[in-house]
Amino acid sequence: MARFSAAIAGRAISLLLFLAVWEAAARLIQNRLFPGAGAVLDTLFYEIVEGKLLHDLAATLLRVAIAFAAAMLAGTVIGIAMGLVRSVDVLFDSWIVLFLNLPALVIAVLLYVWLGLTEAAAITAVALSKLPAVVVTLREGTRALDRDLAGMARSFRLDAWRTLRHVILPQLLPYLLVAARSGLALIWKIVLVVELLGRPDGIGYEIQVFFQLFDIKRLIAYSLAFVAVVLTIEWCILLPLERGLLRWRQ
Amino acid sequence: MAAVSTGITLCIEEKQYPAERGHSAVTAIKGLDARIPPNEFCALFGPSGCGKSTLLNIIAGIDHSFSGSVRFDGDRAPRIGYVFQAPRLLPWRTVRQNLEVVLRRGADPAVVQVLLGDVGLAESADFYPSRLSGGMARRAALARAFAINPDLLLLDEPFVSLDVAAADRLRALLLHLVATRPATVLFVTHDAAEAVMLADRILLLSAAPGRVLDEMRIQIPREQRDQPLIGKLVAELARRGRGSSPT
Numbered sequence: 001m002a003r004f005s006a007a008i009a010g011r012a013i014s015l016l017l018f019l020a021v022w023e024a025a026a027r028l029i030q031n032r033l034f035p036g037a038g039a040v041l042d043t044l045f046y047e048i049v050e051g052k053l054l055h056d057l058a059a060t061l062l063r064v065a066i067a068f069a070a071a072m073l074a075g076t077v078i079g080i081a082m083g084l085v086r087s088v089d090v091l092f093d094s095w096i097v098l099f100l101n102l103p104a105l106v107i108a109v110l111l112y113v114w115l116g117l118t119e120a121a122a123i124t125a126v127a128l129s130k131l132p133a134v135v136v137t138l139r140e141g142t143r144a145l146d147r148d149l150a151g152m153a154r155s156f157r158l159d160a161w162r163t164l165r166h167v168i169l170p171q172l173l174p175y176l177l178v179a180a181r182s183g184l185a186l187i188w189k190i191v192l193v194v195e196l197l198g199r200p201d202g203i204g205y206e207i208q209v210f211f212q213l214f215d216i217k218r219l220i221a222y223s224l225a226f227v228a229v230v231l232t233i234e235w236c237i238l239l240p241l242e243r244g245l246l247r248w249r250q
Numbered sequence: 251m252a253a254v255s256t257g258i259t260l261c262i263e264e265k266q267y268p269a270e271r272g273h274s275a276v277t278a279i280k281g282l283d284a285r286i287p288p289n290e291f292c293a294l295f296g297p298s299g300c301g302k303s304t305l306l307n308i309i310a311g312i313d314h315s316f317s318g319s320v321r322f323d324g325d326r327a328p329r330i331g332y333v334f335q336a337p338r339l340l341p342w343r344t345v346r347q348n349l350e351v352v353l354r355r356g357a358d359p360a361v362v363q364v365l366l367g368d369v370g371l372a373e374s375a376d377f378y379p380s381r382l383s384g385g386m387a388r389r390a391a392l393a394r395a396f397a398i399n400p401d402l403l404l405l406d407e408p409f410v411s412l413d414v415a416a417a418d419r420l421r422a423l424l425l426h427l428v429a430t431r432p433a434t435v436l437f438v439t440h441d442a443a444e445a446v447m448l449a450d451r452i453l454l455l456s457a458a459p460g461r462v463l464d465e466m467r468i469q470i471p472r473e474q475r476d477q478p479l480i481g482k483l484v485a486e487l488a489r490r491g492r493g494s495s496p497t
Binding site for chain 1: 307310311312329330331332334336338340341342343347351352378380394398404
């Protein structure tokens with residue numbers, strides 16, 4: 001516990017130092033295009049209370065949530081199928097390689113062209129960019145399933161549900177967590193590009209507007225709000241979840 | 251519901267492992283016929299690689315790719331408790347949960363606590379398997395096999411790589427469990443002393459491809475088998491093994 005608070009204190013000091021350096025640099029440079037920490041934080045509070053930051057943040061998060069869920073679900077099913085059935089693997093392996101190497105930007109542009117500048121196109125583009133990585137991770141996890149435990153399950157006549165719940169899913173869990181975390185890291189970046197290209201709201205759209213107006217104060221404020229949300233989800237949901245689910249390893 | 255021990259009639263014509271990646275095909279079992287009557291404690295004794303584990307997997311229904319038949323007495327499929335060479339516990343479930351997972355639908359969950367007490371793991375019931383010693387993990391695996399109230403118990407060298415004292419304690423525990431919960435037992439071992447200590451009957455298997463060379467029945471009750479007698483029986487077993495093999 002003492003080590004934990006020390007770690008928190010260390011992080012707090014490091015963060016304060018960063019803000020101080022930033023503020024000092026801004027005062028030294030004295031340029032409208034390099035606002036200081038204080039000015040940006042002022043703007044941030046103003047935008048939260050008076051502006052539409054919360055609306056944009058919500059729009060972005062909703063897209064992330066839907067795309068994330070869709071990619072995880074489809075990727076898991078396809079990955080397990082490819083890991084289990086050799087012919088499915090042979091059939092789809094080249095597709096996966098192609099999609100892994102296709103830039104997210106290309107997928108977004110093509111979908112906007114084909115489906116119009118719609119919500120569906122945006123979410124599909126984000127989900128498709130993440131999908132192949134999930135498939136590859138889960139395929140690897142499925143291939144690594146323990147044959148001895150499978151034999152145990154069969155000899156004790158465990159039904160399909162119990163085998164899945166007690167034998168298979170716990171083995172796939174670490175792979176699901178890796179897919180979730182690395183996938184989320186990817187989605188955070190892609191969703192902004194997709195919004196910037198073809199959506200009328202969301203953090204990505206606003207950043208484009210601020211870029212055109214050279215409104216750097218707002219641009220940084222919106223980015224900070226976004227980073228704060230990403231880190232909150234990472235630290236308050238993903239990490240505790242991971243610790244709880246993998247408790248048996250300690 | 252009391253367990254009804256089941257007899258088994260084995261008639262394995264051939265079991266082959268197909269060739270793969272530079273290894274040629276291997277015939278593990280060829281022409282193995284045997285009858286194990288209900289309630290018998292039968293040891294399968296033979297050199298390593300003579301298809302003993304393969305035979306257990308065939309009987310357990312894990313391995314279907316063989317020619318021949320495995321018949322159980324009675325109309326319903328027997329409940330089979332399997333103790334593997336490695337304990338094969340689920341690492342992400344506690345000892346108690348490992349037993350609960352295999353319970354049949356409608357089985358009385360109280361049986362888990364009783365069994366854990368019998369094998370001396372009541373205190374460790376909520377440990378994850380990574381915290382168990384080798385001997386404790388074997389005891390947990392033994393308790394799991396008994397948790398389904400088995401008609402047939404398959405044991406695949408369950409006490410190898412334990413120190414002598416721990417293995418002796420586990421053998422005594424196994425005999426106690428079998429005495430209180432009757433079942434037909436098939437016990438695979440390559441340890442002659444272990445075989446003559448435990449079994450009613452020993453089937454001698456040949457080197458691969460495995461078949462039954464000879465059998466040795468031991469009429470003397472287990473509790474009367476002292477060290478000198480065990481020594482004599484081991485010598486007898488060795489003699490028979492030599493006598494019936496071509497080398």
